Amino acid sequence: xxxxxxxxxxxxxxxxxxxxxxxxxxxxxxxxxxxxxxxxxxxxxxxxxxxxxxxxxxxxxxxxxxxxxxxxxxxxxxxxxxxxxxxxxxxxxxxxxxxxxxxxxxxxxxxxxxxxxxxxxxxxxxxxxxxxxxxxxxxxxxxxxxxxxxxxxxxxxxxxxxxxxxxxxxxxxxxxxxxxxxxxxxxxxxxxx
Amino acid sequence: xxxxxxxxxxxxxxxxxxxxxxxxxxxxxxxxxxxxxxxxxxxxxxxxxxxxxxxxxxxxxxxxxxxxxxxxxxxxxxxxxxxxxxxxxxxxxxxxxxxxxxxxxxxxxxxxxxxxxxxxxxxxxxxxxxxxxxxxxxxxxxxxxxxxxxxxxxxxxxxxxxxxxxxxxxxxxxxxxxxxxxxxxxxxxxxxx
Amino acid sequence: xxxxxxxxxxxxxxxxxxxxxxxxxxxxxxxxxxxxxxxxxxxxxxxxxxxxxxxxxxxxxxxxxxxxxxxxxxxxxxxxxxxxxxxxxxxxxxxxxxxxxxxxxxxxxxxxxxxxxxxxxxxxxxxxxxxxxxxxxxxxxxxxxxxxxxxxxxxxxxxxxxxxxxxxxxxxxxxxxxxxxxxxxxxxxxxxx
Amino acid sequence: xxxxxxxxxxxxxxxxxxxxxxxxxxxxxxxxxxxxxxxxxxxxxxxxxxxxxxxxxxxxxxxxxxxxxxxxxxxxxxxxxxxxxxxxxxxxxxxxxxxxxxxxxxxxxxxxxxxxxxxxxxxxxxxxxxxxxxxxxxxxxxxxxxxxxxxxxxxxxxxxxxxxxxxxxxxxxxxxxxxxxxxxxxxxxxxxx
Numbered sequence: 001x002x003x004x005x006x007x008x009x010x011x012x013x014x015x016x017x018x019x020x021x022x023x024x025x026x027x028x029x030x031x032x033x034x035x036x037x038x039x040x041x042x043x044x045x046x047x048x049x050x051x052x053x054x055x056x057x058x059x060x061x062x063x064x065x066x067x068x069x070x071x072x073x074x075x076x077x078x079x080x081x082x083x084x085x086x087x088x089x090x091x092x093x094x095x096x097x098x099x100x101x102x103x104x105x106x107x108x109x110x111x112x113x114x115x116x117x118x119x120x121x122x123x124x125x126x127x128x129x130x131x132x133x134x135x136x137x138x139x140x141x142x143x144x145x146x147x148x149x150x151x152x153x154x155x156x157x158x159x160x161x162x163x164x165x166x167x168x169x170x171x172x173x174x175x176x177x178x179x180x181x182x183x184x185x186x187x188x189x190x191x192x193x
Numbered sequence: 194x195x196x197x198x199x200x201x202x203x204x205x206x207x208x209x210x211x212x213x214x215x216x217x218x219x220x221x222x223x224x225x226x227x228x229x230x231x232x233x234x235x236x237x238x239x240x241x242x243x244x245x246x247x248x249x250x251x252x253x254x255x256x257x258x259x260x261x262x263x264x265x266x267x268x269x270x271x272x273x274x275x276x277x278x279x280x281x282x283x284x285x286x287x288x289x290x291x292x293x294x295x296x297x298x299x300x301x302x303x304x305x306x307x308x309x310x311x312x313x314x315x316x317x318x319x320x321x322x323x324x325x326x327x328x329x330x331x332x333x334x335x336x337x338x339x340x341x342x343x344x345x346x347x348x349x350x351x352x353x354x355x356x357x358x359x360x361x362x363x364x365x366x367x368x369x370x371x372x373x374x375x376x377x378x379x380x381x382x383x384x385x386x
Numbered sequence: 387x388x389x390x391x392x393x394x395x396x397x398x399x400x401x402x403x404x405x406x407x408x409x410x411x412x413x414x415x416x417x418x419x420x421x422x423x424x425x426x427x428x429x430x431x432x433x434x435x436x437x438x439x440x441x442x443x444x445x446x447x448x449x450x451x452x453x454x455x456x457x458x459x460x461x462x463x464x465x466x467x468x469x470x471x472x473x474x475x476x477x478x479x480x481x482x483x484x485x486x487x488x489x490x491x492x493x494x495x496x497x498x499x500x501x502x503x504x505x506x507x508x509x510x511x512x513x514x515x516x517x518x519x520x521x522x523x524x525x526x527x528x529x530x531x532x533x534x535x536x537x538x539x540x541x542x543x544x545x546x547x548x549x550x551x552x553x554x555x556x557x558x559x560x561x562x563x564x565x566x567x568x569x570x571x572x573x574x575x576x577x578x579x
Numbered sequence: 580x581x582x583x584x585x586x587x588x589x590x591x592x593x594x595x596x597x598x599x600x601x602x603x604x605x606x607x608x609x610x611x612x613x614x615x616x617x618x619x620x621x622x623x624x625x626x627x628x629x630x631x632x633x634x635x636x637x638x639x640x641x642x643x644x645x646x647x648x649x650x651x652x653x654x655x656x657x658x659x660x661x662x663x664x665x666x667x668x669x670x671x672x673x674x675x676x677x678x679x680x681x682x683x684x685x686x687x688x689x690x691x692x693x694x695x696x697x698x699x700x701x702x703x704x705x706x707x708x709x710x711x712x713x714x715x716x717x718x719x720x721x722x723x724x725x726x727x728x729x730x731x732x733x734x735x736x737x738x739x740x741x742x743x744x745x746x747x748x749x750x751x752x753x754x755x756x757x758x759x760x761x762x763x764x765x766x767x768x769x770x771x772x
Contacts, residue, residue, distance in 0.1 A: 005586060005590065005640055007198060007201075008201060008586075008587065008590050009590045009593070009594055009636065011198065011201050011202045011205055012205055012398075012590055012591055012594030012595070013594045013597060013598055014202070015202055015205030015206045015208075015209060016205070016209055016594060016595055016598040016599075017598060018206060018275075018279070019206055019209040019210060019213060019279055020209075020598060020601075020602065022213075022279045022280065022282065022283060023213065023216075023282075023602075024606065025280075025283045027217065027283060027286040027287050027290060028287070029290075031287075031291035031294040031295075031296055031297060032296055033296050033300075036300075047276075050272075050276055050279075054269070054272040057202065058265075058268060058269075061198055072637075075637060076633070076637075076758070079629075079633045082597075083626070083629055086597070086598055086601045086629075087601065087604075089601065089602075090601060090604045090606060093606040094606050094607070094610075097606060097608075098610035101610040102610075103610055103611055103612050104610060107612075107615075179269070200391060200394075201394065204391065204394050204395045204398055205398055205591075207395070208395055208398030208399045208402060209398070209402055211399060211468075211472070212399055212402040212403060212406060212472055213402075215406075215472045215473065215475065215476060216406065216409075216475075218473075218476045220410065220476060220479040220480050220483060221480070222483075224480075224484035224487040224488075224489055224490060225489055226489050226493075229493075240469070243465075243469055243472075247462070247465040250395065251458075251461060254391055372462070393584060393587075394587065397584065397587050397588045397591055398591055400588070401588055401591030401592045401595060402591070402595055404592060404661075404665070405592055405595040405596060405599060405665055406595075408599075408665045408666065408668065408669060409599065409602075409668075411666075411669050413603065413669060413672040413673050413676060414673070415676075417673075417677035417680040417681075417682055417683060418682055419682050419686075422686075433662075436658075436662055436665075440655070440658040443588065444651075444654060444655075447584055565655070
């Protein structure tokens with residue numbers, strides 16, 4: 001029951017974040033299709049961030065699935081993650097409205113990086129509360145994706161000042177990497193039963 | 194429990210989408226009733242989209258009811274559907290604010306069409322995970338409504354450049370068709386028990 | 387479980403409506419307290435509508451408590467109620483921003499009236515599905531409040547064109563009337579157990 | 580089940596409040612980092628209020644955990660609390676956009692104070708419904724934090740007209756005080772089992 005409420009609150013915040021982003025697609029005043037053209041980069045950044053929030057929701061869902069007792073540190077680590085995710089609409093809109101310019105590209109990567117760090121911290125807090133036989137620890141294993149993502153984000157931040165199109169290729173690559181479904185946790189849970 | 198969380202998240206997103214649309218009814222500055230007149234098409238498009246989201250919520254509710262295990266592909270097919278539904282506030286407002294002009298009428302139909310396709314894909318993913326004796330497959334049956342809707346949407350898109358009032362008649366017709374309650378799934382579930 | 391989902395969706399929509407209204411309290415540009423003065427009527431109308439949504443949530447909660455099976459007609463009667471409630475932020479802001487002028491006062495009453503009618507329709511649909519020994523029917527009894535409210539709203543709409551301050555007194559009176567907790571349903575349920 | 584719905588509604592409202600605040604971080608038009616500079620105070624006030632809402636959610640979660648039957652007075656005391664919390668986005672944005680000027684600083688403290696009072700009232704209502712052996716009463720104990728917070732808020736309101744930077748130090752101190760996890764309720768519940 002404890003876990004249920006942290007799930008419900010997180011679901012609520014993630015559902016609102018994902019939907020609020022669409023508000024940045026400001027309805028144009030003209031009625032022609034050309035009035036939509038300036039919105040194209042905003043739509044593209046929206047799609048990317050939508051996928052990212054979907055990935056976070058999916059992984060968050062699996063991770064909390066292993067939790068039985070929510071300690072105060074887990075609760076705050078979760079709020080910390082939600083804080084960084086709550087900045088997605090802002091950085092998404094800033095990047096989209098400025099046609100993926102270098103500075104917004106770098107800030108997008110920075111918030112992505114901080115969210116990844118916050119996710120990692122939350123994961124470690126849960127593992128710590130689960131003790132030696134942590135279900136999550138075994139499920140995560142070497143956590144290759146989790147370790148690769150920050151490297152990609154840092155590379156993208158650096159590239160944003162050199163050739164910012166490469167940064168967006170990296171952001172897309174990370175999303176694609178995570179889209180390949182994470183069967184590890186499911187497998188370990190199944191083995192347990 | 195798995196299913197519960199995908200339901201809760203979808204409910205959250207649909208509740209926000211349906212409520213966010215009303216924000217496009219911008220509060221007028223004048224205090225006379227004539228200040229409301231420009232809002233009438235926005236209100237009409239809001240009502241239509243409200244009904245559409247209600248229909249999707251209702252059918253989604255019945256469809257997920259048959260699901261026992263949420264696979265990764267079902268989860269992403271669901272997010273794909275939510276993505277297209279999240280564009281409803283935008284296309285609704287664009288159509289309403291431009292008095293149902295041809296281009297917004299076509300885009301409205303396009304997003305409707307893509308949502309219908311996404312719904313169909315989700316349905317097929319669920320049926321695929323349920324195997325030979327899929328409860329949903331039997332419930333859906335010939336899926337006449339599901340097959341007719343895209344035809345209507347495509348017709349409406351074409352008509353939007355010829356006589357766009359016909360397109361809106363078609364959009365209303367599809368809504369009316371779906372409003373007739375879908376007893377198929379309920380019936381099959383009852384037979385099963 | 388069925389009922390759970392209609393409750394969750396309604397809770398979501400009501401939570402969003404109640405919170406969206408506060409967005410009409412536009413942050414003023416000045417830093418003095420006098421910059422807040424034009425917001426006072428907006429705040430007052432927000433408080434009144436907040437209480438109204440609270441009352442609806444409370445009564446809705448009790449009413450659905452008696453429901454066991456959600457039929458299609460109940461589901462749509464519920465969405466119909468949510469539609470009128472979704473217009474509260476708009477009429478609240480229009481009334482507040484125009485200092486409770488006659489026309490916005492009348493429209494506020496009209497939406498209140500339609501929400502009350504929608505609530506009544508929902509109540510009747512639930513009673514109809516429950517058959518002869520309807521728990522809700524006995525709980526509602528003579529439904530004095532439910533019958534008085536529309537009378538007050540209609541009176542308030544008429545007064546809005548004569549002396550609109552009386553209309554607001556009536557709106558407050560209806561809220562006060564409902565704030566007196568509705569023990570009827572609770573009593574009947576207790577008797578049943 | 581009763582409790583579940585008041586939890587779900589409160590979770591929904593809190594999730595929306597916490598996410599709506601981020602909308603005040605208006606996307607700047609320039610693409611340079613200097614375009615972000617005016618947003619820094621808005622971000623800082625957002626972070627503080629985010630933490631406050633997190634604290635309220637956490638404590639609210641623990642408090643409702645002790646509730647078995649939700650009476651009408653508890654329900655309205657809860658809505659009263661949600662009302663004051665719903666004003667957080669407004670006072671947060673006003674303070675942030677005016678660089679923490681004296682008047683917004685005082686109003687921020689006033690809303691904090693009223694939310695603390697509303698929380699106290701809710702706590703007392705719950706204790707009253709629980710009778711002599713109230714689980715919550717024993718859990719709260721001397722309620723040192725609960726009694727200290729209003730004193731700090733009042734001091735901060737006074738200081739806002741003398742040296743408003745001290746007020747913000749006080750607001751941060753209260754947040755830090757509450758961040759130290761409240762193990763009292765957890766301990767008493769554990770003893771009970």
